[in-house]
Every structure is written in C-alpha cells, then in structure tokens.
Amino acid sequence: MKLQSQASLMILALLIWSSQVWAQEKVDLEMMYRIKSEGIGNSQIQNLSFHLTDFLGPRLSGSTNLRNARAWSMEKFQEWGLSNVTVDSYGEFGRGWNVKKSYIAMKEPYYAQIIGYPKAWTDGTKGLVDAEVMLLEITSEADFDKYKGNLKGKVVMTPANLQVSPAFEAEARRWTDEELEDRKSISIGGGGGRYTPEMLAQLRAQRALDQKLTEFLLNEEVGLRITGTRGSFGTVFHTRSGSYSTDKKPTTPEIEIAAEHYGRIYRLIKNGKPVKIEAEVQVEWLDDDYNGYNVLAEIPGTDKSLKSEIVMLGAHLDSWHAGTGGNDNAAGVAVMMEAIRILKTLGVQPKRTIRIALWGEEEQGLHGSRGYVQKYVADRNTKEKKAEWDKISAYYNLDNGSGKIRGIYVEGNDMVVPIFEKWFEPFHELGANTVTRRNTGSTDHVPFEAVGIPGFQFIQDPIDYGKGYHTNMDVYERMQLSDMTQAAVIIAALVYNTAQRDEKLPRKPWN
Template sequence: MKRKLLILPALLLAGMTFAQEVDLKAIEKIKKEGLENSKVEEIAFQLVDKAGPRLTNSEGYERAAEYAVKQLSDWGLANSKTEAWGEFGRGWEMEKSYIAMTKPYYMPFIAVPKAWTESTKGEVSGKVIFLDIKTEEDFAKYKGKLKGAIVAIKPSGTQEPTYEADAERYTAEQLHGMEHPAPREPRGNGGPDRAADFRAARALSQKINEFIIAEGPALIVKGVNGRHGTLFTSSPRDYAKGTPVGIPELETAPENVNLMARLSENGVVVELEAEVKTRYRNDDLQGYNVIAEIPGSDPTLKSEIVMLGGHLDSWHGATGATDNAAGCIVMMEAVRILQATGLKPKRTVRIALWGGEEQGLHGSRGYVKNHLGDRETMELLPEHEKVSAYYNIDNGTGKVRGIYLQGNAAVAPIFNEWFLPLDDIVDDRTITIGNTSGTDHQSFDALSIPGFQFIQDPIEYRTRTHHTNMDTFERLELDDLRQMAVVIASFVYNTAQRDELLPRKELPKKQ
C-alpha cells in the first residue's frame, strides 16, 4: 500500500509557500544509477570487513577514514580530507582476548574486553569470587579478599527464551502511529523519590568501582545485557588523557556468568583462565572527521551548503556494520550517485563522516562549534546562515520509511512533495512532527539548522546489532542500503536546487 500523505493538514499548510516543482528527470536519473549501478557492497566491504572495528582514534578508524578520503576524492569530490574537531583522547587497541572456564570442566566463553580497559599481567587463572554488593556495608565481606583474584559480577535482567522474531519491518499501522507522537513527559517526572533513588544508585556504583580498584583484583568478568550469544559492549569512558590505571575487565555473555553462578551457589568450585592484552595510542589525541564536497554550480547559491552524514566510529566487539557503517555507506553512495549522474547541484553538497559519536556526538558537536556556532553562548559564525539542511542516517540497515521533522512543521509540505516521486521505493511513508534523538542531527538542530534523521525499518538493530558482538557484514541489508542512498541523494539534490534555504525553527536561547 502506498500512502501519499501521512501528516496533519496543519503541517501541510505551514510553509506551503516554500513548495516548488521537483525535477522528475533528475530524480529518475538518481533512481536508475542508485538501483542499477550501486556500489554499496563495495563500500561496505571496505568500511566493515577491511577497516574492521572503528573505535574512535583506533587504527581501524584511521583505516576507514583514509579509505573514505581517497574514495571520495577518486569520485571527483573536492577538499576531501580528515579534519580535526578537537581533543578526544587516547586511542586503544585489542591485541589478545581469551577466557575459558577450566573447572569443573573446560568451556570457552564469548567475551569482549571493555573498551579502553587495561591488560592483564599475562595469563591469569584461579577461583572465581562473585560480588554481591547492595549497600556499602557489603564491602566488609570482600575487604582484603580480592587482591589478585578473578571477580565476577552477575548480569541484570533476564535471559529467558524469546518468542518474537529478532528482525522487524514497520507495518503501515506502526508508521501511522508515529504521525501523532504522544507529548513527552517533563524531565524529572516520577517525583523526588525516584530522582533520589537514581542519585543513590549512581553514587553506590561509583563507590563500588572505587572499592574494587582499591582492592586490586587481577580481572573483572561482568555479565552484560544480551542473549543467545549476543552481548552488548560498552566503555568505562577512560579515553581521556591522564586517566588513572584501572582493572582489566571482560564483558561476557550473560549465560556464561549465570552458569558459573549456579555452580558456585550449589557448592561447586569454579575456576577461570584468561588473558587480555591491549595497547594505548597517545601520539595524537585529536579527534577527526572526514569531510568532502561537491562544489555548487550556481554563482550565487554555491556559497550555501547542503550537508549529509553519519558517524564513522563504532564499538569494538564486532565490525560496526549497522552502527554505523551503514549510514556512512549510504552517504558515500549518495554523493557517488550525484557525481555519476552528471547532475550539477546549485548549492555546495558537503558530506561528513563523524568521529566520536559513540562517546557523546563529539565529532559533529565539534564541527558545529568550529564552523557554525557555540550552543552555550549562542555566538554564531558566518557559515551558520549558509547551511540549508543536514541529513543523517544512524538507525541501522533498514530502509527509509519516512522522516522525523524535529518539530519543524514548515518543512512538512516540502518533504511530502519530495517523497512523491519515490513512492515506488518508499513503502507506507510517514512524515512525523516528532523528534528522534541520540545521533548527530541533534548537533545541528541545537542551533536551529534543519537537521533530520530518517525513519528506518528496525530490522535487528535493537535486538542483535546495536553495540553488540554480532554487528557484522552479514547484518547488512544491501537492497535497503541501495534504497536509502537513492532517497538521500534525492533529498540532497532537491535541497540544493531550491530557490530558498529550508525554513528554520526559532533560534534557542543562550544556555
């Protein structure tokens, strides 16, 4: 079923004067090139398999950035380069990771070192001590007993069987439900008791961490979220220079720790052997983005910019295929399509592949601060008024099903018009006034530059791939990536051809 318009009439009326005729011949060229001559599989191999995990400031990130710079340049883009956005911190490399239960029987475990964790002192082995700390009084049970020990921490949550498919595509009904998002509850809702509980839990967690470090175990083995062999990786945020030495830590599938816990609780001695070898990179603490341009063709409009991007960095438990090589593949393919078709956008098209997103949108926030303006002071730079829009992909491998307006009602009729020639490849599309968060379009939206993330089919993003050890090439839906690249190229081209910049929301006040 194709739905031509899925937005409130009020949104259509807002900004109606901004609509203009779409160049259908150009859109057909984009579709033909993107669907018949796609290079997404080749780009995916380079960014995912060949570059490997792309933790910010890692060797894998550098490999991916070097490939992207060269490839964009080879396609004829101008000013293709890596650009420093500011200080990030230490790079980090895994060189060895091994863990197995050796008593009461031998069993290898699925595990990943926590990012920026330390090395063990060679191979460590011995009896496992389980920590069960609910209050500070519990510290006494372990005082003086953890030096050189292997400490295990049980996972939270449950790992019962699942009865729903891991992969999902949105139904028309689900998309329709996004059109009228429920009002968000104000922050702090839940009352003072809930807020106090959160602060107390956070304070206890910090004290537990300090206690463990002071006791000096040889290794921490932590069961984390996940099931059926999938585990969600994370970081102790120890990438900043000058971070004190910590305790080596392995994150393992929850089933592994649960097994050891059941054995231990029933009087069976459990022993492990493990080795973690890591290396820090301190030679360059700067963080970098990849930037390249298709110069504008119109003498008047070429000073204005249409941006598209996604974050190039990933976590380290796998090769970061859907988070977010997928977005970078799509954006690189989108600019390749524009080049291959011979279309000449009036405005300059600038692609950005961001670093440091996983640690807090660092790359895009640094870019915005350096080029466009400071959100805290609201001191704006000249280029701020030149950016028409920023388009982002960072919700996995699923094809585009619509777009979030981020509260910018005036662009609704424009985007609806732009989707019309794509209705044969965008099923049951939805345009929603609602916001989505957690990725780089927010850096632009914070300064009222129109920044948008597209609605994408979830596929396995929430269940199997987002920050996990299963985020590999096999998780990519290549046909979906092709569809996305066509949609993005079309939106970018239409934005570049408009007589006017896209309408903006009111500027926020100084923080």
C-alpha cells in the same frame, strides 16, 4: 447559494495554495529518474559495506582501525573526484586503544569457552589470569571489609539481574502502512519525568558505591573483573566503557561476557561450586594523537549567489569494538557515501555546495558532530552564531541501521512538511512516503537541531537493528544491502532537491 459560493472560494484558495506549493517545490523528475538509475543500476553499496566492516574492522574512537577508516574514506572521495577532501579536527578526544589479544574460559568445575569481550579502554591483564571467581555481594561500603585482602589476582563479579527470555516477537520487521500512519501522531508529553526524586537519589547512591567499588578493586589488585551483559544466544551488548581520558589512571581489567555464561558462573557459585577462570587481555594504548576528527568532502556549488550555501549529509564512522559496526553505523556511512557518489557520477552541478561529513566519536557523545557545530556553526550555550550558521540549509543523517527508508522525522518543523511530502512523491513506490513531525534523538543531527539548523533522521524498517547494534554481532551480515540501495537513492534525491531549491529549507526559530 451561499454554501456554493463558500465552496467555490475554498476550491479557489486550495488551487492557489497548491499551485504555490507546486511552484515552489518543482521536482526535476528527469534527475530523480537518473538518480534511481545510477543508484539501483550501478550500486556500490555492497563494496562499500564490505570495506567499512570486514576490511576496516571495528572502528572504535581513537583506534588504529578508525584512523585507517578515515584514510580509506578520503581515498574513496578523492577517487570519485570530490573536492576539498579533508580530515578536520574539532579538538581533543582522548587516548587510542586497540585489543591485541582476548581470551576467556571457565577452567573449573569443567572446561568451557566463554563469549566475552574486553570492555572498551580497559587495561590488559598481567599475563594469563588463572584464578577463582569471587562473587562480591556488596550493598554498602561496609561490605568491602568482607573481601579486603582476599582479592589479589582473583577474578571478581557482582550479582546482576540479567533476564533472558524467549523471543515471542520476530527480531526483524517492516513497518505496516498502519504503523507508519501511527508514527505521524504526536503525543504531548508532561506529567513529570521518568524518575521520582527517591529513585534519582537511589541511582546516585548506587553510582557513588559503584565508583568506590572500582577504586577498591584497583587497590586490592584484582586480576580481572567480569560483567554480564544484555543480549542472548551469543550476542553481547556493550554495557559501558572505561576511560579514554588523557589523565586516565590504571583500571582493573574487565571483560563483558554473554548473559548465559555470566548466569552459569553466578549459579555455580551460589550453589557452592567453586569456579575457576583463565583469561588474558592484551591491549595497546595510542598516545601519539589525542584529537578527534571528521572527514569532509564536497561537490562545490555552482550558482553565483547560492554556492556559499551548504547542504550537508553525514553519518558516524566510529563504532563499538567487538563487532565491526555494521548497522551502527557502517550502514549509514555506506549509504551517505553512495548518495554523494551517485550525484558526483551523474555530474550534477548543484546550486548550493553539497558536503558530506563522516563523523568521529559519535558513540561517546556525538563528539564529532558537536565539535563541528561548535567550531563552524554556533555555540549552543552562548548562542553565538558562526560562519556557517546562516549557510547550512539542512543536515541529513542516517543512523538507525540498514533498513529501508520509509519516511522522515522533521523534528516538529511544520514548515518543511509540505516540501518533503512533495519530494517523497517519486519514491512512494519504493516504500517511502511518511513525513512525521516527530523527533528522534541520540545521533548526529541533534547538535545541528540544537542550534536551529534543520537536521533530519529517517524512519527506517527495524531489521536486526534492535537486536544487533552495540554488539559483537553488529557485522556485515546484519546489513540489508538492497534496503541500503533504496536509502542512498532517496537521500541523493533529497540532497539534490535541497541544493537546488530557491530558498534554504525553512527553520524553526532560534534566537
């Protein structure tokens, strides 16, 4: 008897609880249907993807192409009838830089082409460099003396430990149900950082030596520095960039080359065979505008009391410079543009304002989104809240390639879990049903999260992302167009639901 009545009470409680959830999270299934129909039936993903990659080209922060990308996206937003289409500066970024020519080949012991790209914001060469490669083996400042006076006009390289191994794992995968379930679990960290104090001291010493080497090479008037990179089979990862700062001094021209080509030159020299390189880099500096920018556009809210509130979605418009930034992040931009196009095309009259942001200068430290948050939302250091802090319900971001959405990271926000579980229901059959409390970092939702605004990234299938992003081969072909069509539909739906919800999404406490 007692057991029975306990069970009855539990069932009653469950019914009340679930009806409350259901009452709160009413999903407009007709709208979900309309979003799917427009998104799948009239997808603009292919067209947007082509324009963002092939048509606009690489969109390095500060480059002419990124300026063109801003103009192009604004035109699109205007064409679609969005409101308040603006390009908004958050402050200074730095100098613009375009590659005008890049060529590198081995000339001796025999002619061989080299796959290589000028390091971002490097200076150009003084015409065609045609010189022997000097392998600099430097473990302390004293080693500089070995080379002093002998490097003028030469090509230099330093040893690097580039591992190129066969790929026994497939480069493209789809998460299995089991793996997705596993992604829900959270392990509590602790137990110390990645680095011991000794390792940190060693890293700092290496960095200091690297900096001294950089100065030394410049003083020696070295003709060109070549650097090996991660990647294989012709794929070249960008290792690091030069300086775009407005007080930038000249630097040694630097080309990042394919691991195999680096390896070949290294081995030849170590085996006593001199190597000669011919190379030319021409660059162009832009000093007419040092500002960084975001592109913004809106579907205005229509509810008297809620239209001042905002649901944001966004992705970064900038990319690295040797590919065309396909998966990183033309994919995210195309999906977010498509999501707002779907909503606009359907003529939705959202209660809250829907605002899309195409961020600038993400790759150099989330500058666009950080700048926006600092300008409009809150100061993460002083904890000063600004006008939009109280207004933004949520920010949705996409920046893990073009793979299908399989779920969402809620950054430990327990309160939104039942909401997203409900909102994902109409998309289970499209493969998206995992709500994980896990965090994910390194992109434009982070500045929002940092000031207490719910910011979300999505779990995406890892298709060509790990192998291709930040490389010369992050191009149109990397983008999975049908996966992106799915992603745009789901994001349009979540954005709509967030705009229509009675309350803003629940927040984690922040001051």
